[in-house]
Amino acid sequence: MSDPSAVLRRLRRTDASAVLAAFASNPDMARQGDVSNVPEAERYVDRLIAADSPHEAWAVAEGDMLVGLVCVTVDEANRNGWFWYWMSDAARGRGWMSRAAATVAEWALTVRGLQRLELGHRVNNPASGAIAMHAGFVKEGTEREKFLVGGQRIDVDTYGRLRSDPPPPFDAVPMIG
Numbered sequence: 001m002s003d004p005s006a007v008l009r010r011l012r013r014t015d016a017s018a019v020l021a022a023f024a025s026n027p028d029m030a031r032q033g034d035v036s037n038v039p040e041a042e043r044y045v046d047r048l049i050a051a052d053s054p055h056e057a058w059a060v061a062e063g064d065m066l067v068g069l070v071c072v073t074v075d076e077a078n079r080n081g082w083f084w085y086w087m088s089d090a091a092r093g094r095g096w097m098s099r100a101a102a103t104v105a106e107w108a109l110t111v112r113g114l115q116r117l118e119l120g121h122r123v124n125n126p127a128s129g130a131i132a133m134h135a136g137f138v139k140e141g142t143e144r145e146k147f148l149v150g151g152q153r154i155d156v157d158t159y160g161r162l163r164s165d166p167p168p169p170f171d172a173v174p175m176i177g
């Protein structure tokens with residue numbers, strides 16, 4: 001069910017403390033980057049919002065508070081974007097990320113003018129695969145034994161969405177700037 005309090009807005013420097021809280025909220029955030037204190041959180045945000053950054057970073061916000069992130073890392077030469085996302089533990093399971101990812105993917109392929117979006121997820125992270133499908137991505141393959149995690153080799157499923165692919169039905173999250 002849609003929730004009117006979820007919005008998408010640009011990531012800001014002042015989101016650093018919420019980013020730190022999100023990284024502390026679940027051990028599975030460790031694979032999203034090195035953020036375990038305020039200076040690391042500020043560096044993480046600064047890297048994503050720098051004027052010359054290839055990243056299009058959108059905060060998923062509850063009211064004004066960041067609870068998640070959807071980002072497109074742009075390869076301008078090929079008009080491609082690497083698509084990635086995370087949600088703080090307390091805000092998971094509400095369907096917000098599925099809606100936010102679908103909204104940002106549509107924006108990236110229309111307003112932002114990209115031709116192709118790509119993503120990958122470990123096969124033992126099925127929630128991420130569900131997000132990809134909800135956002136209109138098509139599974140393109142499997143990178144076998146790509147990562148070594150806890151002594152085990154883990155396959156990664158890869159997905160793509162082209163501008164010409166049919167958009168999925170979705171309940172858009174308002175993009176407020």
Ligand SMILES: CC(C)(COP(=O)(O)OP(=O)(O)OC[C@H]1O[C@@H](n2cnc3c(N)ncnc32)[C@H](O)[C@@H]1OP(=O)(O)O)[C@@H](O)C(=O)NCCC(=O)NCCS
Binds near residue numbers: 029032088096099122
């Ligand atoms: C992946 C992640 C963003 C999902 O966030 P979320 O708030 O749970 O997402 P939503 O509520 O919008 O949707 C979750 C979907 O995954 C499904 N799901 C959740 N756990 C699942 C599981 N164990 N097996 C299969 N599907 C699962 C849900 O049923 C739902 O799909 P549905 O709407 O079709 O029922 C969140 O778990 C996260 O941030 N994980 C850590 C970072 C990460 O892995 N990012 C992706 C890197 S590739």
